[in-house]
Amino acid sequence: MGDQDLHRDTQALKRHSQRSIRSRRPHIRCPLFFTPLVHHPVFFAMSKLIRRSNIRQLQASVALALVSSLFVAAAHAHGDVAPQPVDTKDLPKLKGEQAVNPYRGTPNAKKAAEIGSSAFNQNCARCHGLGAVSGGIAPDLRYLPEGKEGDEFFAMRIRNGSARNGVTYMPPFGNLFSEEAIWAIRSYLDSVQVAE
Numbered sequence: 001m002g003d004q005d006l007h008r009d010t011q012a013l014k015r016h017s018q019r020s021i022r023s024r025r026p027h028i029r030c031p032l033f034f035t036p037l038v039h040h041p042v043f044f045a046m047s048k049l050i051r052r053s054n055i056r057q058l059q060a061s062v063a064l065a066l067v068s069s070l071f072v073a074a075a076h077a078h079g080d081v082a083p084q085p086v087d088t089k090d091l092p093k094l095k096g097e098q099a100v101n102p103y104r105g106t107p108n109a110k111k112a113a114e115i116g117s118s119a120f121n122q123n124c125a126r127c128h129g130l131g132a133v134s135g136g137i138a139p140d141l142r143y144l145p146e147g148k149e150g151d152e153f154f155a156m157r158i159r160n161g162s163a164r165n166g167v168t169y170m171p172p173f174g175n176l177f178s179e180e181a182i183w184a185i186r187s188y189l190d191s192v193q194v195a196e
């Protein structure tokens, strides 16, 4: 077989395989024009555009879109970053700063824990974990000490946050939350408490 023949055969083979690939494409019909989608003008325009545009650029923008959607998903998974208001109108009003959870052991404990649960998941879970099950970024608050001892430590932290050497480990919530909201969150933590 001469070079010429080989060339011709290869070309024929190429044409054949291209034709069979094309014929294997699904001919989905566009409901607008009742033309097979692959013959649709919009489809042609799109594929021309894609062919013309810089592939690297295309890859970069696809990668960017993927990464940013991941970030958005992560942010959603850990709750919103901006402090979320806590609706405590269904709880008895408290007078002044409390040292011990005033809802504990009262008929309002369950209601307080319910309100606290949503407040916690919206404001604290991004660091302390959904359901107070820590993912390792911040302490697991299910292990806070019970009763008065835990209350004092809890109240100090939630009001003042935590900072050392100019580094903020936890922001203060004292100016953002009402006294009722603070003890609603403590009531929620009471309800998921695990003895050490």
Ligand code: HEC
Pocket (backbone or CB within 6 Å): 120, 123, 124, 125, 126, 127, 128, 137, 138, 139, 140, 141, 144, 153, 154, 157, 158, 162, 163, 169, 170, 171, 173, 185
């Ligand atoms: C930006 C992340 C972040 C957010 C949001 C956050 N915390 Fe913290 N929290 C921390 C870190 C980090 C520590 C550990 C501080 C330290 O080591 O000084 C901590 C410590 C605590 C402690 C002391 C626990 C212990 O065992 O030392 C309590 C209580 C607490 N947080 C409650 C809350 C509550 C309630 C909220 C929501 C209103 C909240 N935190 C929101 C990061 C956060």
